[in-house]
Amino acid sequence: MPGAGDVPLPPGGVHKLLNNNVVVSIDADGRERVLMGRGIGFQLKHDGRIDLAKVEKTFVLDQATDTAHARKLLTDAPYTLVQAVLHAVDEAERELGRDLGRRFPLAVIDHVHYVVERLDQGIRIPGTSMPELRILHPDESRVAEHMAASIAASLGRELPPEEGVFLTMHLLNATRDEPNGTAALLFRRVQHVVRTVETGLGTTLDTDSADYARFILHVRFLLQRLVDRTMLASGDSSFFEFAKQRYPRSFGIAEAVKAYVLAATSSTLTDEEVLYLIVHVERIATSMGRGDAGGDPSAPVL
Template identity: 90%
Template structure:
């Protein structure tokens, strides 16, 4: 697995030149380290040595396949781009207050290099705003936006707005260690619920509204309660029956969500969970001004 850090140059290692800014050193244990610094390759070529003071970053390479990929990437990518990404990753680690792992810098270098190559060819990679990300993962989303702005400023060029989304996903891959891709699975299910509601209402939701944020967080906690087998229950069905008849459209959408959850997880939502879904959907419809006679300003408040 490749890693990045500030490890010292391996003493007595065998070094080879990749380009003027990148050389490879093999330590006594046979592990390859890619050393990066402006002009260190030029120095090695002419003086046969590398000045440790000029080494800016060190990538530790442990697997043959990763070694070949990393060496090619760091050789081909413009050094200014590599520096911009490494600087942005360092800033993100400080902002988030944690180590972002070994693979992230190379993954972001690879991604940004690909994006810029496509932009130079007049090709823009399709993207989406994914507003759910901002609500479910606000810290990573904010750090990713800052990373995109930092990289763009360092390279003195404009990057597409959706780069914040792509970089957020990279950060989540680096910071979320739940088994079986739990975070990604939860996000996909939240997205599916949102699409189910939008289809039922026949309109795109206002992703900047407080009601949308409340709804997203409610769905996340609902899905987490489902996994933890701690769904809401109540012995009083009167409010459920009231909502069912008072807000039939919202109730029908909540039933569609219930059917999706059953198909996706094998678990059946309780009446209490369906009730709260109904209330949230009705609030969304009301805030959009598209509620029918079943809704209106008297929609229940949570």
């Protein structure tokens, strides 16, 4: 999101007034540039000229769908909210050391505007803490929490604590060099595996434990290996057979995960992948006193 000094603005270009704070200028290539700044549209309304010194932000809209959406969004959203989001986006880009693209600020403005409108109507959008996000995407989660705090401070109001989760997902869409929605799909699958383990153990996992963090990372890389077709494999089945007999409950849970993976991805986990699932599940179960090793944390797990 470059400032006015970073983008050459065509003198005497065609200007379209959206409101007193947002103006659209057509550059020499026929592209629409959205110019934002407090009061920049006021003078345009009177004498048809823009005071470039008042332009705080400008960005290019390349597609007709973006143009229509941006116009409506930037017309409807209070400028104080737009400023709050743009400031938070600037901070996020500095923290991450990268440009988040032209769609990201609009997506966040749209989201925050929706949330604030609902809060003003007394409606709370259901959310969840999603602790897996902090483990799988620590940088994006940290930056998203900072963004939520910055926006709330700029607006002088409290936002729901789960805003960090929603902003993390927006950041993932902006920062991942993969098809849109891939990160969200992978995350949902990790969540499903966690719920399968919790159902098998009959308890909620301790999301702050080291065993949980190791398990989440293992599942994430397991699912990535499925995509890359690089599943673990071994010609020696002795460890797998030992684990299968020694830890029947953890084996049953691992088999339930295997069944889910097959249904979701049409890929069958190898015995080696199932073996490592057994190991992680048994570690978690043992630390919670629910393992096949009798609840003794000192009992060996493979």
